[in-house]
Amino acid sequence: MNIYITYIVLGLLLPLVALLYDGIERKMTARIQGRVGPPITQSWLDFVKLLTKKVKLPEDTNMLMLFSGLVLMFAGAFIPLIMVFMRKGDLILLMYLMVGGTLGILLTGLAFRSPYSRVGVSREMQMAFAYEISFIFAIVITIMVTGCRTLEACSASSIPLIKWPLLLIPFILFLFVAPAKVGVVPVDIGEAESEIAEGPFVEIGGRYLAIAKLSKSMKMLALMQLITLLYLLPAGVTGVWYWIASFVIDGVLVFFTISVVRNAASRIKIDQAVKFYATVPLAIGIIGLVIVYLMRGWGM
Amino acid sequence: MLSVIFYGILMVMFLLGLAVLLLSKNAIKAVMGLAVMTTALNVFLVSLGYVKGGTAPIFFDVSFTTKAADPIPQALTLTSIVIDIALTALALGFAVYLFKKTGSVDLRDMRRLRG
């Protein structure tokens, strides 16, 4: 019974926290750009506003696909979020759930018969494939180095990066993956605002957009917490300190991987993105794997 | 056993016939080569029956104690000669028929079927 209560409590709180982080990120971006920026509670307000807006969808929208796409998106961000904060669950399962979230985006895009959304789906698909490779290398190297396969086991050590210096490689890979997965410039090609009018999300508004944005924020927070958990946070920390430390580190990470990156470059093209992700992070991943093998011996 | 020279000459004759067969460009010539080969063979065959100092192996004329040549090779040779006649006749017949049909007995023209 206890666990279900925890689920419900976290389930209600964490989305709020995620939106808060979204607001924090917007603030940080604004400050970098020399603006004041919206208050950090702005995202809450935006969410409520969107919920109350009447929305018009094109008449030939495939409602079932839209619905299932959004559910998948939501679940693909929500469940990992709860898993990482409760430190329960299998690592690979988590990765697949997040991939399921991407699938949700794709299904949403397919629900509309608009060329923008279709192109968005195609680009998002290729982008996802490109960064998934890095994600996979990162997870596998982490598992092979630390030997942990579940979030409980992975959090049972001192600061991981110090205990296993080799974890630097997957950490770097995650830094590559994060902006792409969360969908910020320069690699938010699937939802390019100026090129393809937000891609899969071109036609949605109101409550659907609310869900989509919420999912995006939850995804960001989940990813940040995952990085923290795997590489930065010593598990000795428990109780209140655990939560405080998490949130602080998450905020720092958000700053570096999202805000800074976002303001540093403009959007790149899909072929540049795919080419990049298929070479640099892939090379790093392969080198990492080779080093792991060398260190534990090739014998198999 | 007859002398080595004898067998040597026969072998040369056999090989000559073979050579003609291998080098001929004319169908009739090829048949001739074949005929020479088979003739050499026949001579060889009949020579196998040679018994030094033997007489003709005629059943009613010779008693069992007299030395006689081996009759079997003679029978074999006769058979062989007959076969060779038939073959040569048939071969020449084909050659003539081919000439009637195509106007040539040159082997180089007879290459309709190949590969």
Next chain:
Amino acid sequence: MMGFLGLGDQWASLLIVFPLLGAFLIPFVYAFVKNKKVSAWIAILTTGAGLIVAIDTLMKVLGGHTIEVIMGGYIPPMGINWRIDIWGALLTTLIYFIGFLATIYSMGYVKEDKWVQYFATMQVMIAGAVGVAMTGDLFNMFVFLEVASIAAYILVSTEAEASTLEASFKYLVLGSMATSFILLGIAILYGAYHTLNIYDIASKIGAHPMLDITAIALLLVGLGVEGAMFPLNSWLPDAHPSAPSPISAMLSGTLIKIGLVGIVRVLIIVKNTPYFDRILLILLVWGILTSLWGELSALRQKDVKRMLAHSSSAQMGYIVAALSTFTPIGIAAALMHMLVHALSKALLFMSTGSLIEGRHTRDIEGLKGSGRNLSGAMYAVGALSLMGLPPLPGFFSKFLILVSVYQKWGLTPVIFILLAAAVEIFYYLRLTAVLFDVGEKIKENGYILLSALLLGITVVVLGFMPHVLEHIATAGKDTLSSVLPYASLMPSGSFLIALGLLLGSAVICLIPGLRVVGILLGIGAGGYGVYTMLGATVPAVVSVLAYLAVFGVAFVHMQGDGKADGVKDALLFVAFASLLAVLNTSSMFVLLYFWELMSVMAFFMFLTESRRAMSGVYYSTMMTVLSYIFMVGIVALYVGTGSYAMSSLSYVFAAALVGVAMALKLGMFPLHVWAEYGYKEAHPVVAGYLSGAVSKVAFFLLFIAAAYATLPAKLNYILILLAGITVVWAGYRAIVADDLMGILAYSSISQMSYVLAGVLIGGAAMSGAWLHALGHAVFETGLFIVAYVILLIYGTTKIDELRGKGGVHPAIFYLAIVLFMSLAGVPPLSGFVSKWLMYQGALDGGFGIVAVLMMIGSAMSMMYGLRFIIALSGKPQKGGELSIVPLAIYSLITLGLGIYPWPFFEKLSTALAPFKVTVPLTWKELVLGTSGGGKYTALMIITLFVLSFILFLIFYGLSAPAERKGKVFRGGTFYEPTDENLPALSDMLWPMGHVGQYISYFDTWHQGVAFLTQTVADVLRGVYTGYLPDYALYVSITLAVVLKLAHI
């Protein structure tokens, strides 16, 4: 009959008397009765009478009694005797049987004005051939050989045209050369030992080794000319085609065998000499050379009879190779193949003769489409028998040849033989495809049809009576039952009933109008078959997997509109019956038999559609090559362990061969190229069957091999790595495919490679592999069913052509999405569970690279699966509604097993226990974690899903409603999304598509191999220059070579 008149064995001399009598009577009677038909009847009479005596003789010999006929009362060795052993008796019977049928055939083939000469000469040929077979005297053999040859020379040019006359002339000259050599050899032997009797010489030989060897060499070369050995067979590709078809049948069927029997007699002579083994080795090499050269020469022929002639020569090579072992099995193999080849080749010449008569051409392209009739069916029987495919007798003889050669000479010769056989498979299959194409019907003559039919029925019946084959091949001693355990081929009990029902429903499917009834019956019968095998055993599990796939494709095929649909269904059910037979046995021999039978059925499935026929040829040829690896494994198993029992697969070498063969059949890189033809170019129902059911059997065999034998670690690792590469390689090709079937084809290979890797990795991955095999049978087949629906509605599966269209019934669409998600591995569907288990296993085993490859492959599967789904997302159309039933069942299975997989794993544990394979998955282990620490906490996931859904609904409820109105706005105007201007995703694969080119380019390597083979084949057949002195040169060179080799 033999005791009649107290003459005993002497009756056998009638075997010469009858045909000679006929040869005399025919022109004699004609001089008085000017009716040409009488000639035919006389010929039939004498040949028929001879046939009766021949059969009687054969019976006697099979009873163990070697018949001795003494000519003229003169006792051997002075007198001439006939010593009829099994070689003589069998060949004589064959000569009479084929001669009898050829005589009837000639009545429909040869123009009546030639009948007198023709039948008379034919009788002489029969007499001569029989004489050679039966005699025990060398010179007698020479004489009869000449008699038969002269008759043959004449008969070749029955149609007197320039080409046939040429052929006759060349045959004559070369034949005379040959017989001169033979005579020379005989003369030398006589000079040395003063006897002409074969058995007498055998006892005396050895005193003059130099002379002996020279004589033997001469004899072998001379007999080799008649026996079609390379390069002495230069006359054969000219003579056999030039002769009229019945004579070709006799020449290829029987006359070249007398050369073979002559060689056997020579071997009898030298059996006890010190150089016997050297001669056997020479024969082995010679035989293999002949077969390779012959098959390659046949490959590029355009004249069908010339192709058959080269093939005859190659087949003689096989027989000589078997003979060169001179072991009891080898001799039995040679005898059996002599029998099978004689009948099959004669059948081929007779049936193609009918087709040639109908189309008045011998050109293969000109014969296109002429085979959809009884003659074509007889052709198919002959061809299948010659290719060594069940259910025809050629299977047994070819297999026996392989066993005997492997046993005595090892692996290398077997490889060469199988290479030659693979070439043969290709060109026979290609010819079959051409003949069974669509084309103008031909008229068939009654006599021709009757004789071909009789011969065909004989061949088919022999295929189902292997005990007769064994009885004959062992001369009545029946010693082959351990090598050829044909008795175990017969299924029993309720399983037999199930198979019978399946065959029955196949027949019903062929009846127009009753096709649906047939399908329903077949599905039921298949289910009953699976039911009879039910139990917690591995074959039972696999049978369920296969049945799931077959059920789906058969069910949806009830909604078909093709003309040949009934044939496809019939073939499907026969194939499934074979499949069950494969699973229901523990004898590798039985397994091989039914596996090959399945392949035959698969090939014919391709032939039902003209445009897919050549793909079927390529696919079947490639699969046959892989089957040969499998076959070598089984042969090695028997030779190495003496048994065909599955448990003896602990013999690692055999298991490794079986394992590798099956891995390749699952599509392992780099030999996955067959997928292009077998899955992509196939009809969706056929591809669904192949991918869904057949691959599971291959998986089963792979599992068996890996379970019984501990494969060497290096091999294991290489296979696992290759499997991982295949996952990614095939995945990429699926992403960039331009056809829905292409996506599914490479997807199937990619997914089965997961299974392949999982089985070899073991541990948790093993359980994952089994679950994934089940999943694959379900979701992949389901997608093939969807592709079939698309084909039904739109007539194409190419993505470009479906642009804007491609919509299906909504239920089908959503079910397809569910199956796609399982394919992509989205939790909580079974595809995720199986993949997750495999990752755990891979990580447990330390296979990090493979784990990465598998995960990347999973990401790829999402991409290509999505492409498939997108192609379906057009405006919904009616059509293919029957598919909803199997798709719904599949979706339920994959969802259910994703949430609650434990019952499956429990059954699996029980099934795998006998193989000492532990499936580390109990309820506790899954929830609490595998040994490596992973956890699939389904309960938590479900809870969270539900929670998220509730939250979602809350937001939904709290929000303002949405209205659906209006159109998409783009570029300043309202956008009319017509079917045309919605871009197809195939255009939008940039930039990934570009890399795909290089990968696809690499996959064309097999075309390079094909081109190379063709070039080599053209060079090899260039040996037959047509210039007679060249041919004479070949004979001379061969003599020189054999002399040199023999004298070393």
